[in-house]
Amino acid sequence: MTMKLAFIGTGQISGAHLNGLAKLNEHLGTERPYELAALADPRADAAEGLAAAAEKKLGRRPAIYSDYRTMLEAESLDAAALLVPHNLHWSIARDCLDAGLHLQVQKPIAITIADGRRIIDYARDKKRAMVVSEPSVLGRNTRAFFAAMRSEALVGPPTMLLDYAVTTLGGGFFMGTPWRHLKGMAGAGWFLDHGVHRTHWFLEALGSVEDAFGLAKTFEPVRRDDKHGEFSVDNEDCAMTVLRFASGVLGHFLVASAGRGAGFGGVRVYGAQGVADLSGGTAQRDGEAARPLGELTAPFRDESIPGDAMAHSFLELHQLASGGAQPISSGERALEALAIIYACLEASMTGRTTPIADILSGAAHLYEDSIEAARPQWTDAEPIHVS
Numbered sequence: 001m002t003m004k005l006a007f008i009g010t011g012q013i014s015g016a017h018l019n020g021l022a023k024l025n026e027h028l029g030t031e032r033p034y035e036l037a038a039l040a041d042p043r044a045d046a047a048e049g050l051a052a053a054a055e056k057k058l059g060r061r062p063a064i065y066s067d068y069r070t071m072l073e074a075e076s077l078d079a080a081a082l083l084v085p086h087n088l089h090w091s092i093a094r095d096c097l098d099a100g101l102h103l104q105v106q107k108p109i110a111i112t113i114a115d116g117r118r119i120i121d122y123a124r125d126k127k128r129a130m131v132v133s134e135p136s137v138l139g140r141n142t143r144a145f146f147a148a149m150r151s152e153a154l155v156g157p158p159t160m161l162l163d164y165a166v167t168t169l170g171g172g173f174f175m176g177t178p179w180r181h182l183k184g185m186a187g188a189g190w191f192l193d194h195g196v197h198r199t200h201w202f203l204e205a206l207g208s209v210e211d212a213f214g215l216a217k218t219f220e221p222v223r224r225d226d227k228h229g230e231f232s233v234d235n236e237d238c239a240m241t242v243l244r245f246a247s248g249v250l251g252h253f254l255v256a257s258a259g260r261g262a263g264f265g266g267v268r269v270y271g272a273q274g275v276a277d278l279s280g281g282t283a284q285r286d287g288e289a290a291r292p293l294g295e296l297t298a299p300f301r302d303e304s305i306p307g308d309a310m311a312h313s314f315l316e317l318h319q320l321a322s323g324g325a326q327p328i329s330s331g332e333r334a335l336e337a338l339a340i341i342y343a344c345l346e347a348s349m350t351g352r353t354t355p356i357a358d359i360l361s362g363a364a365h366l367y368e369d370s371i372e373a374a375r376p377q378w379t380d381a382e383p384i385h386v387s
């Protein structure tokens with residue numbers, strides 16, 4: 001069945017999603033799982049640009065709306081991809097579910113655990129399919145890596161995770177978007193934005209996390225660029241954390257957007273017999289030379305999975321909506337990934353190690369209270385000022 005799809009939000013990530021649709025068409029051959037029928041964004045130039053790109057890539061120009069609610073009334077749609085700032089995920093998801101649509105929600109699933117839970121529960125109540133687009137766990141090669149890790153073929157049983165990412169913004173905004181630095185629109189900062197990609201990956205590679213400790217800080221409370229001017233920002237630009245996995249693995253996880261001069265990064269998983277260096281793309285066992293991960297994981301590749309992660313996400317939505325396989329990147333898994341981030345930030349406020357279960361249940365919510373307090377200011381913000 002060809003599903004009529006809309007994109008709500010046509011900002012920076014929308015091009016990768018458009019590309020994902022084209023790649024899915026290539027992967028499936030003649031079958032067309034989606035028709036991109038409409039786009040909605042109050043920024044007319046952004047919507048026009050994506051419509052032109054869609055016409056080139058998919059052979060059809062989608063209709064454009066400045067208000068997604070008008071689009072929901074005017075178009076006969078089957079599904080929507082939500083590509084908007086985090087504070088809007090739940091309210092727009094609710095309107096789409098009320099209109100009977102299936103949903104692909106961007107990572108993070110929502111700005112708070114409570115909002116994420118609302119999306120999951122409402123989709124279930126409305127009997128609509130809902131997936132989270134999390135490219136860090138999707139795509140053929142990534143799935144092959146996880147299968148190889150689980151078979152213990154790469155490094156044996158895992159023992160330690162080291163994951164570091166420091167980016168340099170020169171006092172400006174990540175991806176040129178001030179909203180990412182505002183608690184009331186984004187939740188936490190780059191630690192959340194980049195961090196949920198990583199925590200979702202941790203869950204797939206190493207299993208669930210029991211508890212977390214973290215220290216977080218805002219080193220640069222005022223940021224500026226030529227397009228947007230100066231903003232006082234209120235979410236953290238540095239988080240240094242430790243994680244304890246249920247399996248006994250220990251993790252050291254650092255994310256910072258306050259780097260100056262030069263960035264820094266690396267991901268390694270140590271095991272009882274070796275180490276996988278994800279940044280270097282190799283694995284090495286005791287007494288052996290390092291070998292390319294591509295070569296080691298090749299026997300685990302499943303050709304039925306699209307190579308492109310965004311294409312895989314759209315395939316997951318289509319399969320779920322058609323009554324098929326449960327998604328890898330489900331709402332529940334995305335919520336768990338978000339809870340790890342908020343457990344670290346909760347610990348930074350309380351000074352105590354925080355169980356992930358307490359964030360998921362709502363028993364620990366100090367950090368999320370600070371998001372709720374910051375939200376009202378941005379509820380009706382003009383997107384043009386912050387995108």
Ligand SMILES: NC(=O)c1ccc[n+]([C@@H]2O[C@H](COP(=O)([O-])OP(=O)(O)OC[C@H]3O[C@@H](n4cnc5c(N)ncnc54)[C@H](O)[C@@H]3O)[C@@H](O)[C@H]2O)c1
Nearest residue numbers: 009010011012013040041042043083084106107177383387
């Ligand atoms: N999967 C990934 O790897 C990935 C990468 C980047 C961003 N994202 C996620 O995608 C989402 C969007 O990120 P982005 O980088 O494209 O941000 P962006 O700021 O570039 O784009 C957001 C767009 O939403 C539009 N918008 C705001 N309010 C709207 C409304 N009420 N109705 C319709 N459109 C509205 C804005 O005008 C803007 O064009 C976020 O959730 C982000 O975390 C995912």
